[in-house]
Amino acid sequence: MATDTPLRPADSAALDENRSQSRPAPPASGWTPRLRRLIGIDEPLLAWVPEERARYTWYGALVVNTALLGALSMVLALSSFRSDLPLAAVVGVAVVWFWVVLALDSWLVSSTHGTTVRKWTLLVRFFLSVLLGLFIAEPILFQIFDKEIRQSIAVGNEQKVADYRGMLVSCNPTDGASTTDRRECARHQLKVAGSPAELARQIKSNGDRAKTLSTQVAGINKTLSARQSTEQRLCGPKYWIWRGGVRDVTITCERAREATSEYERNSKVKTYEKQLEGLVAQGQKLAARKDGAADDYQPLLQKAVDDKTRQRAADLDTDGILTRAAGLKEVAESDGFALFLTIVLHLLLLCLDAMPVLAKVLSGVTTYDTLLGARHRASRTLFAEELQVQHTCARMEHDVQRHRVEWDTTDRMRRLEQEHQRAQAERAAQERAELEARMGRIMRARGV
Known part of the structure; x- marks a missing residue:
């Protein structure tokens, strides 16, 4: 009976196997x-x-x-x-x-x-x-947020374009008046030829030049008239002289004529008169253009504003990383x-x-x-x-x-001492042999 009784339950074997998993x-x-x-x-x-x-x-x-x-x-x-x-x-x-x-x-x-x-x-x-x-x-x-970001960027760009166009219109009036005194218009001024204000400035500048040139020509003509009067007076019958049986002018008259001709050449009065005629004609043309400038200038100005606006719209970024980041920020803040x-x-x-x-x-x-x-x-x-x-x-x-070096050093020192002693003994033997030979010669010499 004792041999048939199990020592532990049957199901504990599997448990022990799991617990004893190999490591x-x-x-x-x-x-x-x-x-x-x-x-x-x-x-x-x-x-x-x-x-x-x-x-x-x-x-x-x-x-x-x-x-x-x-x-x-x-x-x-x-x-x-x-x-x-x-x-x-x-x-x-x-x-x-x-x-x-x-x-x-x-x-x-x-x-x-x-x-x-x-x-x-x-x-x-x-x-x-x-x-x-x-x-x-x-x-x-x-x-x-791609859709919302693109919409925000589009709205923002439209607003930027509208603001830019508004500044162009404000800084470029239809009469062409100057806006250089306005600081905000420094980067929004357009150069359109033929504006009424520009023509007025050209007419004024042309008139000032013509007036200055007219004054200069009048002064030259006045001086020339005075010289011609002097020439006529000196060359009149009152100052004629007899020369070779014929009445002739004096040398003073000839000098007056030469001086008048030289002054007329050097003063360039003919050139100035032609320039004055050109300025007068140009002034008349500018005045005629000014009458129709208002009708011609407005379409040109409008075209320039439209071109600048289209260029501004084309230059605006729509897909850049900074632009999209700003669009995401606006979407989040809105x-x-x-x-x-x-x-x-x-x-x-x-x-x-x-x-x-x-x-x-x-x-x-x-x-x-x-x-x-x-x-x-x-x-x-x-x-x-x-x-x-x-x-x-x-x-x-x-x-x-270190021990090997010490023993090697001791052995070498011993060999050196032995060699030194052997060398001393050899030298002593040589000296003794030499002394004996010398004593033998001395003794033979003395007859001993």
Whole structure:
């Protein structure tokens, strides 16, 4: 009976098998590891906590979604502001921008793993995410409010054109009167030939010149008349003389005639008289033109105003980024609900763009972060110990080298001493042999 009684319930075996799941877990396959690799997840380390694989998989999906949203925003921006670009260029720029956003968000997320992440670093990363979100959100908002923005821009441009035309009409009266004394008319004055005021100024200028020239001609003629009177008086019969049996004028008369002719030539009175006749004729023509100038000037002025107005309307921007931003601002300011909707969409898009960092802030410290922090601490400890080992080994190696050098030095010194002693002994033997030879010669010389 005892052998037939189970030690524990039958269903507890499966429970124990689930509890005793192997660690680390088998490597994952498919596209999920690639998503986690984008945010810097270490798969062998995550295998120790396979329960968090799903969390980090969706974490990587958030990063990819943000990059896709950025690429879509860039396509919308280029399509709105540079409609002349070919499709290949738009796609190429969108792909590059996708990669830039993906790399930035991947760095922002991967740098938050671990338990040593400080709050201020998360704030800095969140600030960078908000800046990136603002750049991504604006083109999307432009597309959402495209109809309202275009209507606001059209109304604003019409008002600008109407105001510009009003200034042209105000600063260019139909009678052609000058408006140079008005500061606001400095950039709105038109140059239209044939205005009544311009003709009046020309008539006045022509009359002044004719009057001045007439006075000059009258003065010359007066002087010339006086000289001619003097000439007639000096050349009269009263002053004739007999010369060769014939009555003739005196040399004084000839000098008077020569002086009168020279003055008439030098004074250019004939030229001045012709110029005066031309000025008089021009004055008559200007006076005749002035009578019909009012009827001819108004159509020319109207045409010039119309041309300037059309040019102004053509120069106004309708698709520029600053113009559309100003249009979005006017749409938001014109209606309370539009302002509320704009703020809500801004916040929504900013949250979507900053979601990778927000997800890290909201999720807090995970088991993977704890393991990664432990690995970092272990790595620092191992590295410090490795440095100590390397330092100890290097110091021992230096001791061995120093000991080797000391023994080598001692051995070399011993050899040097032996060589020195041997050399001294050899020199002593040579000196002794030389002394003995010298003594032998001395002794032989003395006959000993």
